Amino acid sequence: MTDRKLLTDAINLTMHGKYKEAEQIYKNLLENDADDYMLLSAIGLFYVSTKSYYEAKKYLKRASEINPSLGTISALGFAYYENGEFEEAAKILTDVLKYGENPDIYDKIIMSYFKLNQFKLAVKYSEIMYEKYPHETASVANMVKALTQSGKLFEAEKLCVGYLKEHNDSGALWIHLGFLKELIYSDDKQACKCFKIASDLGHFEAIYNMAVSYQKQGDYENAEINYKKMLEINPDDKEALTSYGMCLLKQKKFQEGYELYFKRDKSALDKNLNNKWTPNQAFEKTVMVISDQGYGDHINFARYLPFLKAKTEKVIVTVRKQLRELFENNYPDLKFISYEEINPEIQSIRITDLPYALGMDFNNIPFGEGYLKAPIANIKSNKLKVGLCWEAGGAGIRTMINRTVHVKNFDPIFNLENIQLYSFQVDDTFNGNEIYKDKLINLAKDFKSFEDTAEAVNAMDLIVTVDTSVAHLSGALGKKTLLLLPYVTDWRWFDDTKTTPWYNSVEIFKQVDPISWEKPIEDIICKINEYCL
Numbered sequence: 001m002t003d004r005k006l007l008t009d010a011i012n013l014t015m016h017g018k019y020k021e022a023e024q025i026y027k028n029l030l031e032n033d034a035d036d037y038m039l040l041s042a043i044g045l046f047y048v049s050t051k052s053y054y055e056a057k058k059y060l061k062r063a064s065e066i067n068p069s070l071g072t073i074s075a076l077g078f079a080y081y082e083n084g085e086f087e088e089a090a091k092i093l094t095d096v097l098k099y100g101e102n103p104d105i106y107d108k109i110i111m112s113y114f115k116l117n118q119f120k121l122a123v124k125y126s127e128i129m130y131e132k133y134p135h136e137t138a139s140v141a142n143m144v145k146a147l148t149q150s151g152k153l154f155e156a157e158k159l160c161v162g163y164l165k166e167h168n169d170s171g172a173l174w175i176h177l178g179f180l181k182e183l184i185y186s187d188d189k190q191a192c193k194c195f196k197i198a199s200d201l202g203h204f205e206a207i208y209n210m211a212v213s214y215q216k217q218g219d220y221e222n223a224e225i226n227y228k229k230m231l232e233i234n235p236d237d238k239e240a241l242t243s244y245g246m247c248l249l250k251q252k253k254f255q256e257g258y259e260l261y262f263k264r265d266k267s268a269l270d271k272n273l274n275n276k277w278t279p280n281q282a283f284e285k286t287v288m289v290i291s292d293q294g295y296g297d298h299i300n301f302a303r304y305l306p307f308l309k310a311k312t313e314k315v316i317v318t319v320r321k322q323l324r325e326l327f328e329n330n331y332p333d334l335k336f337i338s339y340e341e342i343n344p345e346i347q348s349i350r351i352t353d354l355p356y357a358l359g360m361d362f363n364n365i366p367f368g369e370g371y372l373k374a375p376i377a378n379i380k381s382n383k384l385k386v387g388l389c390w391e392a393g394g395a396g397i398r399t400m401i402n403r404t405v406h407v408k409n410f411d412p413i414f415n416l417e418n419i420q421l422y423s424f425q426v427d428d429t430f431n432g433n434e435i436y437k438d439k440l441i442n443l444a445k446d447f448k449s450f451e452d453t454a455e456a457v458n459a460m461d462l463i464v465t466v467d468t469s470v471a472h473l474s475g476a477l478g479k480k481t482l483l484l485l486p487y488v489t490d491w492r493w494f495d496d497t498k499t500t501p502w503y504n505s506v507e508i509f510k511q512v513d514p515i516s517w518e519k520p521i522e523d524i525i526c527k528i529n530e531y532c533l
Contacts, residue, residue: 053083171203186214187512238265295469370478374454407432475503
C-alpha cells in the first residue's frame with residue numbers, strides 16, 4: 001500500500017517547486033505499488049505542473065482506467081488540452097460530465113471547441129456554462145465570445161460592459177471589449193486602450209492584441225515593439241510569430257517577414273509529415289507541395305509551381321477537390337492528389353512558402369498578366385456582364401468582418417440600368433441572392449468546382465469583388481477586376497491603393513476610412529459607367 005505520508009511530502013515538494021525531489025519520491029512509491037490510482041493521479045498532476053504532458057497523460061490515463069473519477073478524468077482532459085490536443089480534450093471532458101461538473105471543465109471544453117473552429121459546439125457549451133455559473137468571470141468571458149462569434153455584437157458588448165462595471169479588474173473581459181470596439185465601431189484607438197488596461201492587469205495576451213491594433217492603424221513601429229514584447233514572454237507563440245511575420249511582409253520586408261511567417265502553426269497538416277523542407281535545404285528529386293490556408297492562397301501561390309518544377313524532377317501537389325480539375329487542366333506536367341493520399345516520407349513544402357524557398361521576393365512576382373486558363377461559359381446578355389461577390393470567409397471573425405461588405409452597400413450598383421449583374425457569392429450569409437433576385441442572376445448556386453467558377457468568370461466583362469478567392473481567380477485568369485479592399489488590408493495586398501503586383505488586371509478600390517464603403521463603391525460605379533460607354 002502507498003505510504004500516504006511520503007505521497008503528501010511529494011505533493012508539498014511539487015507545490016514549492018522542488019521537482020527533482022518530488023519526482024524521486026514518486027518513482028520510489030511506484031516501485032512498491034504501480035496500481036494505486038491515487039498515486040498514479042498524483043504523479044499525473046505532477047507531470048502536468050512540470051509541463052511534461054506525455055508523461056502526465058500516461059499516468060492519468062492509467063489512473064482513470066482503474067478508478068474513473070471526476071478529478072482523474074478531468075485532469076486527463078486538461079493534460080490533452082495543455083498539450084494542444086484539443087479534439088481529444090473536448091471528447092474526454094464532455095464525457096466526464098456524466099461524473100460531475102465544475103466551471104473549469106466547461107471552460108476547457110469551450111476553449112477546445114473554439115480552438116478547433118467548431119463554433120456551434122463552443123456556443124452551445126458557452127450558453128450552458130453561463131446558465132449554470134452566471135457570476136464566474138470565465139463563464140461571462142466565454143458567453144461574450146460566443147455572442148461575438150454568433151454575430152450578436154451589441155449583446156456581447158452589453159454583457160461585457162455590465163460585468164466590467166462591477167469587476168473592472170477582469171483582464172479577459174477588457175480584451176473582449178477591445179475586440180468588440182474593433183468589430184462594432186472599427187475604433188482601433190479605443191480597442192488599444194482596452195488592451196492596455198488588460199496588459200496592466202497582467203494579461204500578457206493583451207500585448208498581442210495591442211500589436212494587432214497598432215498594425216491596423218498603420219503604426220508599424222509600435223506594432224513591432226509589442227510583437228517583440230510578446231515573443232520575449234513566449235518565444236514559441238505561433239500566433240505572435242505569424243502576425244509579426246505578416247506585419248513585416250506587409251511592409252515588403254521579404255526575408256525578415258518570411259523567417260517568422262515560416263514558423264506559423266502548421267500542425268493541422270504537418271503532424272504526419274516526416275520530411276519537411278527547412279530553410280536553405282536543397283530540393284529533393286520529388287517534392288510534395290501542401291496547399292495550405294484558403295482557396296485564394298492556393299490560387300495565388302500556384303504561380304510558383306512551374307519554378308519549383310524547374311528545380312526538381314517531380315512535383316506532387318495536394319489540393320482540395322474543388323480546385324483539382326482547374327489545376328490539372330493548367331499544370332498537366334504536375335501530379336495532383338488529395339490530402340488522404342499524402343506520402344509522409346516525400347519532402348514536403350507549403351504552397352505559401354514557395355516564394356521564400358525559391359528566393360523570389362516581392363520585386364520578382366511572376367505572371368502578373370495571369371497564369372490560369374479555362375473555357376468560357378455560355379452566358380449571353382446585351383448589357384455589360386458584371387460578376388459580383390460581397391462576402392469573405394474562412395479566416396476568423398476578425399478578418400472576415402474586415403473583408404466583407406454587407407450586400408446592401410451595393411444598392412447603388414443594383415440600381416444601374418446599363419448592366420446585368422451575376423452573383424458569384426456561394427456562402428451568402430446576408431441572403432443577397434434572395435433579396436436581389438430580381439436584379440441578380442445567381443450563378444453561384446450551380447458552382448460545383450473552381451473550374452465552373454473560372455468558366456463563369458471568363459464569360460463576364462468585369463468582376464467586382466471583395467478580398468476572397470474570386471478576386472484571386474479572376475486576377476489569375478487575367479479578367480478585369482475591381483477589388484474592394486478594407487481600410488486595413490491583408491498582408492498580401494501590402495499597402496497598395498490602386499494596383500497590385502500580383503495581378504495586372506486587378507484595380508484596387510480601398511476604403512478611405514474604416515467605417516464606410518460609400519466612397520470606393522461610388523468610384524466603382526464611375527468605373528463601370530466608363531465600361532458602358
